[in-house]
Amino acid sequence: MSMRPATLRRRAALAFLVPIAIVVACGGSGTPEPATYPPGAVVIESKDRKFDADMLLVPADTAFPLVLVNHDSDKHNIAIRTKAGFEGDIIFRHDPVSNMTITLDVPPIAAGTYHFLCEVHPTMTGTVLSQ
Ligand SMILES: [Cu+2]
Numbered sequence: 001m002s003m004r005p006a007t008l009r010r011r012a013a014l015a016f017l018v019p020i021a022i023v024v025a026c027g028g029s030g031t032p033e034p035a036t037y038p039p040g041a042v043v044i045e046s047k048d049r050k051f052d053a054d055m056l057l058v059p060a061d062t063a064f065p066l067v068l069v070n071h072d073s074d075k076h077n078i079a080i081r082t083k084a085g086f087e088g089d090i091i092f093r094h095d096p097v098s099n100m101t102i103t104l105d106v107p108p109i110a111a112g113t114y115h116f117l118c119e120v121h122p123t124m125t126g127t128v129l130s131q
Helices: 003-026
Strands: 042-047 055-058 064-070 079-081 088-092 101-106 113-118 125-130
Touching: 042 055
Parallel strands: 042 064, 055 125
Antiparallel strands: 064 101, 079 088, 079 113, 113 125
16 A cells, blocks of 8 residues: 555656656757867858858968858758859859768868859858958
8 A cells, every 4th residue: 555656656756857858858959069160160050941151251362171060951062153043153062961060171262252052952042252
C-alpha cells in the first residue's frame, strides 16, 4: 500500500522533467557557428532562403576568406558578378552547399561595386563593395 503512491509520484516527476530537458536541449540550436573564423573573414549566413546581409564589404585587391554559414537544408551558393543577376562577368563562384559552414578563398577583387546572388535562388541577392 505504501509503495504505490511513491511510484506514482516518481512517474509524475519524470513527466514534469522531460519537457524541461527538451527545452534545454533546444536552447543552443540554430547557431552552428564555429568558435572562430579565419582572420579577415567576411561572414554571411543563409537561413529560410534568405541571406542575413544585403551588402558585403570586402578589401580591394586582397584575397580574403568568405565564410558561408548555411542553416538551410536547401542548397545555396554565392556568385559574385560584375552585374546584377546572371548578367556580367563572373568574379567568383562556388558549388552550392547545404546545411554546413564553408570557408571559401576569394581571390583579389579590384575596387568597385559588384553583385552577389545565390544561383539556386536568384532572389537571394546583394551588393559587394570592394574598397
Ligand atoms: Cu539559395
